[in-house]
Amino acid sequence: MSSNDLALARALLAQAGAKRVREAWVDFDVAVDLHVDGLVAPAVRATLESGLPGLDIIVQPEEGRRPKRLLVADMDSTIIGQECIDELADFAGRKAEIAAITEAAMRGELDFAQALAARVAALAGLATGAIQQTLAERVHLNPGARTLVATMKAHGARCVLVSGGFTVFTEPVAAMAGFDRQVANRLEISGGRLLGTVRQPIIDSATKRATLLGECKHVGIGPEDALAIGDGANDIPMLEAAGLGIAYRAKPKAAAAADGHVRHGDLTAILLAQGIARSRWVMA
Structure with missing residues (x-):
């Protein structure tokens, strides 16, 4: 500005x-x-x-702690620039089909659990080497991700990655970005191939909200001291539960539910929204 x-x-x-x-x-x-x-x-x-x-406009109450003590972030199209399941589906020759389902689910037009089951079923028989290839060639942190996490941790925050995606991706992404914990679905695998199913219960919108509230208890804070970031309809419950919910390059429903929408800046805009000037950032 x-x-x-x-x-x-x-x-x-x-x-x-x-x-x-x-x-x-x-x-x-x-x-x-x-x-x-x-x-x-x-x-x-x-x-x-x-x-x-x-x-980018973020609206929040004047009262309360500005630098939040908890960050709970979605992964796909938020901390990273990709939808991992779509990239994985490319190796099965079904990216366009799966990406269309992903897009509709993130817009809130499909039931998340049903959409997840349909997409994962389409991957049945895919060799697990496609996971490593996807990670190596296609998964990249969004600009500002490391600085966001490192700066919030330096200011005393706990940082948690929670995703409706899969642990085979959230575990390495959490390590790359510096998160303290990751929560995601587990793909079922046998004999080096995907079975086309995920372990129950699935990580969905309710789980994301429950994770945020559970982490608040763990840290010893109320939800008003928590920050949530996401881009899709399944992020809405946690965006609404957090004291500061920010949509990042988001679908319309998520953007409307959040306190503000980062459409132009990178992830470091979320530090500015907490009153943290660039001189106080930890460049990572």
């Missing part, structure tokens, strides 16, 4: 009925906190997103 953007933001909020707008730069000409009186949060977000479409 530039000084010109700030002036426009103030004018837009005044036109929308704000009684007072105070600013405090988090990082000059990069990110600013606007303290808005007289408008409810949805109106603030709608006003700024429509009037400043090139900026």
Whole structure:
């Protein structure tokens, strides 16, 4: 955000009925906190997103701890830029078919458990070497992932990766990014080939929310001190349960359910949203 953007933001909020707008730069000409009186949060977000479409807008209450003490993050299309099951399906010659199901499930148009079962069944018989090849050739952390995790840990946060994907991917990704724990589904394998099934119970939206709440108890905090990040419909319950829920390059339903949507910046924008200036980042 530039000084010109700030002036426009103030004018837009005044036109929308704000009684007072105070600013405090988090990082000059990069990110600013606007303290808005007289408008409810949805109106603030709608006003700024429509009037400043090139900026990322996060709306949160003034009270409470800014740097959160818990980060719970989705993996596919959030911490990494890929959907691992789609990439794995490419080795079975079924990527387009599986990717279409993944997209519909993430938009909230299909039951997650049924969509997962259908996609995994399509992989039956695939050699496990495709997993290692996918990891080596196709799975990459999104920009800012390591810095986000390292900085939050340096500020006292616990960091957990929770995914409706598979442990064969979350385990190495969690290690690459520096997460303290990972939670995901387990593919069933025999004789070096996928059986086309996952071990029950599956990790779904309810499990993601339960993981966040369980980790809050583990850390000794309330959900208001937790941060959740995700991109799909199955992330909505944990985004809504966290004190700060941020959608990252997200599907419309997830974006609407979150406190804000990072559409332009990388994952370090989530540090700025917590009031952590670049001078306090741990570059990893």
